[in-house]
Amino acid sequence: AQSVTQPDIHITVSEGASLELRCNYSYGATPYLFWYVQSPGQGLQLLLKYFSGDTLVQGIKGFEAEFKRSQSSFNLRKPSVHWSDAAEYFCAVGDTGGFKTIFGAGTRLFVKA
Amino acid sequence: SAVISQKPSRDICQRGTSLTIQCQVDSQVTMMFWYRQQPGQSLTLIATANQGSEATYESGFVIDKFPISRPNLTFSTLTVSNMSPEDSSIYLCSFHPRGSGNTEAFFGQGTRLTVV
Numbered sequence: 004a005q006s007v008t009q010p011d012i013h014i015t016v017s018e019g020a021s022l023e024l025r026c027n028y029s030y031g032a033t034p035y036l037f038w039y040v041q042s043p044g045q046g047l048q049l050l051l052k053y054f055s056g057d058t059l060v061q062g063i064k065g066f067e068a069e070f071k072r073s074q075s076s077f078n079l080r081k082p083s084v085h086w087s088d089a090a091e092y093f094c095a096v097g098d099t100g101g102f103k104t105i106f107g108a109g110t111r112l113f114v115k116a
Numbered sequence: 117s118a119v120i121s122q123k124p125s126r127d128i129c130q131r132g133t134s135l136t137i138q139c140q141v142d143s144q145v146t147m148m149f150w151y152r153q154q155p156g157q158s159l160t161l162i163a164t165a166n167q168g169s170e171a172t173y174e175s176g177f178v179i180d181k182f183p184i185s186r187p188n189l190t191f192s193t194l195t196v197s198n199m200s201p202e203d204s205s206i207y208l209c210s211f212h213p214r215g216s217g218n219t220e221a222f223f224g225q226g227t228r229l230t231v232v
Contacts, residue, residue, distance in 0.1 A: 037220070046208070046225040047159075093158060097221075102147055102212055104221045106159040 005030045005096050007107035015113040016084050024079040024110050026094030035097030036077045037104070038068055042090040050092075053077065064088070089114045122209055122224030129199055129231050136195045137227045139209030144189035149210040149221070150182070159208065165192045199231045 006029045016022050028034055038050040051062025058070040068079045077094060094107040119142040129135050139148065147166055151159040162182055163171040171184040185193045196203050206226045213222070 047223040049220055052220060095221075103149070103161060103164070104210070105161070108158045 005034070005098060005105045007094050007096050007105055009094055009107035009110050011110045012108070013111040013113065015115060017115050018086050019083050022081045022084045022112070024092050024112070026077045026079065026107060027075050028077060028096045029075065030096055036070060037095040037097065038062065038066070038079045039093045039095060040090050041093065047093070050079070084114055086114045086116070088112060120209065120211065120222050120224045122227060124227055125225060126228040129229065131200050131231055133199055134195055134197045135199065135229060136193050137207055139192045139224055141190045141211055143213070145211040145213065146189070147212065148186065148192045150184065150194045151208045151210060153206040153208065153226070155204070162194070196229065201231045204229055204231045
C-alpha cells in the first residue's frame, strides 16, 4: 500500500535561511508526488507536483523539490524563507490508477525573525 | 482553474445531532473525495464519491456514520451523523479535474466542525 512519511513534525528556521522539508514515500510504481501548503485557517494549496521527466521540479512561491527514486524521496526546498512561509506542509502521493491521494503527517514550519 | 465551494465554513453542533456539508464544483468532475483532518493531524480519506453509485469508504469509515450523496457531476454532500466530540475536525472535499488523471487534487476551504 502507498504511504508517505514526513519525519519532521515541525521545523524552525530563521527568515532568509534555506529550508528543506523531507518526504519519503512507498509506492510500487513511479508515483505522482505532490507538495501542498496549508496556511492557518486556509485550504490546501498545491505548491508543485512530479509525474515524470526532470527530477527537479519548480513550484510556486520559490519552492522546488527533487525526486530521488533510489532514496524514495521527494524533499521540498527553498533557498530563502520568508515569514509568510510559516504554515503546514504536506507531502502526498497519488494513486495513478485509483485517483486517491495519500497524505503525509505534515511538517509545521515556524519562521523566526 | 476550477472553483470548488464548500459550506458551511464552520459550525458548532450539539452531540447526537447531524451536520450535512455541501460541496459544489464549477465544472463536471467524475470523482469527488471527502477527507477528515483531525486537530493537529494530516488528512485522512473518508470516501470516494462517484456520480450515480454508492460511495466507496476507506477502512475505519462507514456509511451509517458518514452518508454521502452525489446527485450529479458538480455536487456532493457529506453528513456527519450522531456526532460526538471525537468528530470535531476539519472536513474537506476534493476533486480532480475531468480528464486530468491524478495530476492534481483541488480542495475546498474546509468545514471546521466543533461538537460540544
